[in-house]
Amino acid sequence: MILNHLTPQQGEKRRSFRSYVERALMPHAHRFDTEQAISREVVSSLAGQGYIGASVPEALGGRGLAPVDYGLLSEELGRACQSIRNFVAVQDMVVHSIEKWGTAPQKERWLPSIIAGETVAAFALTEPHVGSDAAAVETIAIEADKEYVLNGTKKWISFAQLADLFLVFAQLDGRHTAFLLERDTEGLRVEPIDGLLGLRGSMLGRLRLEDCRVPAENLVGGPGLGLAFVASSALDLGRYSTAWGSVGLSQACLDACVEYCGRRTQYGTEIKNHQLVQRMLADMITDITAARLLCHHAGVSKDKADMNAANHTLMAKYRASTVAVRVASDAVQIHGAQGIGAESSVQRHYRDAKVMEIIEGTTQIQQTLIGQFAVSAARSAPPLSV
Incomplete structure (x- = not known):
């Protein structure tokens, strides 16, 4: 492997990532694939290493990894198991969204628990008829007495089967808007999707939202900021x-x-x-x-x-x-x-x-x-x- 472009510090981090991957993940990659699932124990192990939310500043509970360091972590995780790499990426996408666009109470409530592996998050953008054209989401949010009512369907959502928290994107008065939706919300159903070609351990699911009521304080980034x-x-x-x-x-x-x-x-x-x-x-x-x-x-x-x-x-x-x-x-x-x-x-x-x-x-x-x-x-x- 050609690594002359790495600094000594980056090389040392890569060796640390590789040591963990070969010890804790690679022996189980085949099982994650055949069982089409990862366990909470794996989540806890990743969190214990500081690999969830690793690029988040240390003041917010992360490791403050620089972009190249985070890339080296992703490479090593991907060398062992793409489902695990995908898991870490999905957690980080939600963590990044809350860190960058969330309110102070949202950061205080959710960042520590996701980074610690106590809360599993999912990024719910894709729909049965909406993939690459993300602006065309059909899920609708309606404001109602300091709450938002969500109706629609999301599909191909990684780790939906395991998730406790969903970052859901919907149209609010024609404006693309993001919301934090908890799994125990009334009206939310999660249906497993199995038999995938690859990334079989990613525990995909379909979300059916039927009059799901979301508190106003769960809106992320403000109305109209969901996509852009x-x-x-x-x-x-x-x-x-x-x-x-x-x-x-x-x-x-x-x-x-x-x-x-x-x-x-x-x-x-x-x-x-x-x-x-x-x-x-x-x-x-x-x-x-x-x-x-x-x-x-x-x-x-x-x-x-x-x-x-x-x-x-x-x-x-x-x-x-x-x-x-x-x-x-x-x-x-x-x-x-x-x-x-x-x-x-x-x-x-x-x-x-x-x-x-x-x-x-x-x-x-x-x-x-x-x-x-x-x-x-x-x-x-x-x-x-x-």
Whole structure:
């Protein structure tokens, strides 16, 4: 693995993340996938390490991780289990929303319990008919006597089966608005969604909201700020985690292939000596290195508050997720029949990789946004001197 671009402090943090992942998560990743669930014990373990809300300032209970450090954590979690990486990302998206846009009472009530793993949160934006076009949410909120009444359906909500608290997005008088909705709210039903292609441990669910009454103090960020501010900044964090997690998945595939190629013999030699296998390994390590550097660049941009940091994250997520699909596909190919077996880690990575091209903005949405950025960047670029 090429890590010369990391500082000694970043390298030490990465080693700490990796040590925990290999000890506490990697041995159980297959079980999370087959059982399609993670446990509260895993949540407590992650919280005990300070990995939930890790980028939150220490004064608010987090570890204050810088963007690159947080990316390294996401990569290591993704190298072990995408469902766990997704869990941490979802908690952080809600934590980030409350930290950045919530009121002082909301921060005091919810941040400590989410960061401690006592409260599991879910980010409820997607609906049966609304995915990439988030502005078109159909869930409706109506103001009624210091409360809001919510009606609608949310679908594909990660960890809905486990969540105690939902950050729900709805239309309030035609304005995109965010609300905190507790699980025991009357009128809220959570229905499990099983049998996913990948990220099977993410415990997805459908939310049915029927006259759910939400206290006025549970409104996050004010009316009309739900999409442009609350959701957009949270989704940027989600994309950043997904980008680094895709690199981790790709690295796990490469590691598995190198180990397998060194012991599998065909035609009188290890398959690592076959030129076509060497070509796949060469493409893997080159593409992984490029994707990792794009992620690192996005992290540095965030750390410096670069005005194009969000676009750099888009590019990192786009490239890293597409690389993950290619690398995982080649990993299955290299493993042959062993690669499609139920116990194979690369077949799990292959299924998870495809999901990475869909969550937090599909590949096609990323391409559209990056293409628009390319045009604007070219127009604003200074002329080259001769």
